[in-house]
Amino acid sequence: MELFQAKDHYILQSGENALWCSRNDGSMELRPATDLLLAWNPICLGLVEGVLGKIQLHTDLPWRLILIRQKALVGKLPGEHEVYKITKIAVIPLSEAEPQDLELELCKKHHFGINKPEKITQSPDESKSLLKTFNQIKSNVAVPVKKKVKENKEKERLERRLLEELLKMFMDYDSFYYSLTYDLTNSVQRQSDQEKTNLPTWQKTR
Numbered sequence: 001m002e003l004f005q006a007k008d009h010y011i012l013q014s015g016e017n018a019l020w021c022s023r024n025d026g027s028m029e030l031r032p033a034t035d036l037l038l039a040w041n042p043i044c045l046g047l048v049e050g051v052l053g054k055i056q057l058h059t060d061l062p063w064r065l066i067l068i069r070q071k072a073l074v075g076k077l078p079g080e081h082e083v084y085k086i087t088k089i090a091v092i093p094l095s096e097a098e099p100q101d102l103e104l105e106l107c108k109k110h111h112f113g114i115n116k117p118e119k120i121t122q123s124p125d126e127s128k129s130l131l132k133t134f135n136q137i138k139s140n141v142a143v144p145v146k147k148k149v150k151e152n153k154e155k156e157r158l159e160r161r162l163l164e165e166l167l168k169m170f171m172d173y174d175s176f177y178y179s180l181t182y183d184l185t186n187s188v189q190r191q192s193d194q195e196k197t198n199l200p201t202w203q204k205t206r
Helices: 033-038 124-140 142-171 188-194
Strands: 002-005 009-014 017-022 028-032 043-047 050-055 064-077 081-093
Touching: 009 033, 017 033, 028 033, 050 081, 081 142
Parallel strands: none
Antiparallel strands: 002 009, 002 043, 009 017, 017 028, 050 064, 064 081
């Protein structure tokens, strides 16, 4: 499954379908793979095994998209249903912030990387004028700025700590399993009752 980063979305593409996840509000939409042509400057970040969902670590922090970065086959159930264990995940902020340290497997079909914004140079006169204005503003708001910086640092420390705990849950404990063709969340009896329905697997799991 290929992961693309566009201006307003993260796009996960597999075969003829693609899942679009908004970087603004976290909403998700299933669309044809050909709609990738409509995305704003999509860049392939690499390959992932699947999507776990969204999480908000704290009310003051942005929503994040949790992806399966690596899996391991642990066995097969009757009917040749393969069961996998999640060994590594990737967590992406659903915001304008750039994803960091994803360490995804490279996609052989696309160029890997994130576009860097071009550096805009200024003339010496413009730089002096801007510096003077900045110093005036800085002297007027020095105390509020220091307070804001302190709050931001505390928020960043909290975010790092919560992210570390989340990563440990998936990487240090053999507790998360899934199957692409079998419902591991319901008993065999309940699955037998649900066979009469035509619902897809993801709607049968509760």
